[in-house]
Amino acid sequence: MPPPMPATCWKTCAWPGTARAFMRACCPRSMTRRRRALGIDGVEEGVLAMMVLGRAMPPAALPAAGPYLPGAAAASTSIGVTGVIQRATSLREEAAPPGELIPLPAPVVAGKDLYATIAARRSERRFGSGPVALETLSSILDGMAQPPQLSAAVHANIVVNRVAGLPPGVYRFLPRQHALVRLRSGDFATAARSAALSQDVIGDAAVVLVLSAARVQVLAEGARAYRQVLIEAGLVSERWLLGAAARGMAACPVGAFYDDEAAALLGADPKEHWVLHFAALGLRP
Secondary structure (H helix, E strand, C coil): CCCCCCCCCEEEECCCCCCEEEEECCCCCHHHHHHHCCCCCCCCCCCEEEEEECCCCCCHCCCCCCCCCCCCCCCCCCCCCCHHHHHCCCCEECCCCCCCEEEEECCCCCCCCHHHHHHCCCCCCCCCCCCCHHHHHHHHHHCCCCCCCCCCCCEEEEEECCCCCEEEEEEEEECCCEEEEEECCCHHHHHHHHHHCCCHHHEEEEEEEEEEEHHHHHHHHCCHHHHHHHHHHHHHHHHHHHHHHHHHEEEEECCCCCHHHHHCCCCCCCCEEEEEEEEEEEECC
16 A cells, blocks of 8 residues: 655756746645635635745745634535535634734744753743733744644643733634734633642743644544644643743643643633643743
8 A cells, every 4th residue: 555645745846047846735724725815616616736936945935734624514515426525525724713813022032042941941830929021921932833743733822810911811822923812801820720630830820821622623634633733732832841941931831630621711612622731831939
């Protein structure tokens, strides 16, 4: 049996003295934006591939895919069973949570040596009582938000307890817009502590990162997606912890929590939205 094809395939063509052409097989995750750009419905006409022309343009120059959901089901279409199959095997781009976008300040690079930061990083479970600067939080979130390696289903949510200029509440981070959307307003420090088995490291934190994934997104990524989404969550958390360490902040990952309470903290249905990981952040005491 031949090996499975990767989600994205590239074919490179070039002639002396001419531009280089990159041909990208259009994976399902890119269908939504391609259809919109071409003005087609995705049922009677679909997108198969994309050709990019330019001088030595690398494949990495294209934007990374984001979270996607299964296509909407259809009992019938104008072209019969072919259209039904097309709809069932397509993915649609996930809409952002409803609410006003809260833009974050421009991130600032920490400027610390990566290897020195990795060697020096330690989990710190005690925090000072002061607020985290919004610029610092913005910079840590920006460094955390890199193109997914294994799964695009991971969502970054934060429980804000003490951040200068940002009201307490639960927020979803949108990396493409480098902005937040408020999911819930109010003080949720006690609820976060309770969800994390009453651990002080979560209840006393200025900010709590809560990584989660929608069930339909995970299932849409294939048979091994549950394993991959857990590994991806670990990668995201590692970048959060290193970003904190590089800026002189205290941070600590937490893997012990009640699933249903953690989902309720985000205002989500635990059967449809899975919480994967907690990580605390705050000033050093």
